[in-house]
Amino acid sequence: MTKRALITGITGQDGSYLAEHLIREGYQVWGLMRGQANPHKMRVSRLVSELSFVDGDLMDQASLVSAVDLVQPDEVYNLGAISFVPMSWQQAELVTEVNAMGVLRMLEAIRMVSGLSNSRYATGKQIRFYQASSSEMFGKAAETPQRESTVFHPRSPYGVAKAYGHFITRNYRESFGMYAVGGILFNHESPRRGSEFVTRKISLGVARIKLGLQDKLALGNIDALRDWGFAGDYVRAMHLMLQQDRPGDYVVGTGRMHSVRDAMSAAFEHVGLDWRDHVYIDPALVRPAEVEILCADTTRVREELGWKPEVDFASLMRMMVDADLKHVATEHEYGDLLAAASW
Structure with missing residues (x-):
């Protein structure tokens, strides 16, 4: 059934x-x-x-x-x-x-x-x-x-x-x-992640910077480590x-840690840019109590369920940047068309 x-x-x-x-x-x-x-x-x-x-x-x-x-x-x-x-x-x-x-x-x-x-x-x-x-x-x-x-x-x-x-x-x-x-x-x-989350904020910011729609990207603690998949x-x-x-x-999880800095590097590098030219730290974005290091021991899920991740971290960031480049370009083009029509 x-x-x-x-x-x-x-x-x-x-x-x-x-x-x-x-x-x-x-x-x-x-x-x-x-x-x-x-x-x-x-x-x-x-x-x-x-x-x-x-x-x-x-x-x-x-x-x-x-x-x-x-x-x-x-x-x-x-x-x-x-x-x-x-x-x-x-x-x-x-x-x-x-x-x-x-x-x-x-x-x-x-x-x-x-x-x-x-x-x-x-x-x-x-x-x-x-x-x-x-x-x-x-x-x-x-x-x-x-x-x-x-x-x-x-x-x-x-x-x-x-x-x-x-x-x-x-x-x-x-x-x-x-x-x-x-x-x-x-x-x-x-690519379906909300834009308030740091990885999507980075991929969306990189896309907009690459397309000339903004120049700077504000982030909080770029040294925080996470196990991203x-x-x-x-x-x-x-x-x-x-x-x-x-x-x-x-x-x-993946069992491997990466920092927000690593995420920025992978995303900006994918479009031929240096993150140091575009990122600044905004103290208001730092959490009151930060979680510094999270990394999974995946022994049980691998051995008992036979599960393992197929997409690595660098590929994930490239995937998100590519999706946002298309998203931002389409949105910007649509906005121009609306402006032309109203004019």
């Missing part, structure tokens, strides 16, 4: 890549969306034409129960979150409601619908659950590289909320026998986690 999957966070980069991957695997896929008039719906539909949508909100328990009951999924992937870390200092309560309590609400919805409670929605169907945990939970890491057993020391409200989501997922697995896993994913990027690779790991005989948590 055709498997059915429900994805929260369908409008994000991971949601669209995961939907594409699952559809290629023969799944019927639904994306949870708050309001069918959501302006991002058309963009996602263009990327994934076979995708269906269902109403739901991670801040509304009843809507999640209704969505799970309607879709009757075999697998639920909870990718929905406010994922821009700096925002979590500005709106800590909102980030906690979505990134922490939203996980609990989805687990409760699955528990009710699958028959793990005395609910009128109960069907007795096992629903497998994936929680998008984050390397930001490690924060001020006790060891490098970080593995599944590394102690969490989050350094932002975002990381704290993600840690709660991770622990409550494990608790439901242990308390109710739910097939629930946490994927502790390290930084993963793509390609989002399209990481969604394969998400899927593999839910195909195992027994549920477990997995760290997913």
Whole structure:
């Protein structure tokens, strides 16, 4: 029988890549969306034409129960979150409601619908659950590289909320026998990444500088080290986690660190420019509590799931710059056409 999957966070980069991957695997896929008039719906539909949508909100328990009951999924992937870390200092309560309590609400919805409670929605169907945990939970890491057993020391409200989501997922697995896993994913990027994230900010800035539309690019801590990979690779790991005989948590990354400086160098070099001529440091962009070093120990995900990344860091940055060169050139040309028409 055709498997059915429900994805929260369908409008994000991971949601669209995961939907594409699952559809290629023969799944019927639904994306949870708050309001069918959501302006991002058309963009996602263009990327994934076979995708269906269902109403739901991670801040509304009843809507999640209704969505799970309607879709009757075999697998639920909870990718929905406010994922821009700096925002979590500005709106800590909102980030906690979505990134922490939203996980609990989805687990409760699955528990009710699958028959793990005395609910009128109960069907007795096992629903497998994936929680998008984050390397930001490690924060001020006790060891490098970080593995599944590394102690969490989050350094932002975002990381704290993600840690709660991770622990409550494990608790439901242990308390109710739910097939629930946490994927502790390290930084993963793509041309679909939001422009507020540093790698996309760099690729977009490089494209605009190369095309003569701006001259300078402001960044924060360029010495911060991250384990960066390609989002399209990481969604394969998400899927593999839910195909195992027994549920477990997995760290997913490349096992190699690069600095923001490395990202700048690769991006500017790709278009024949020197980043030192265009980048300046803006103190306002430095985090209140910085996470300096994050690097994954990928032993378990490689040995147990047979997963490994296919796109390396330099190729990822080139991919993003090339996509933004096309995006910016098209946008600029379209803007000129509009200006000419109005004139």
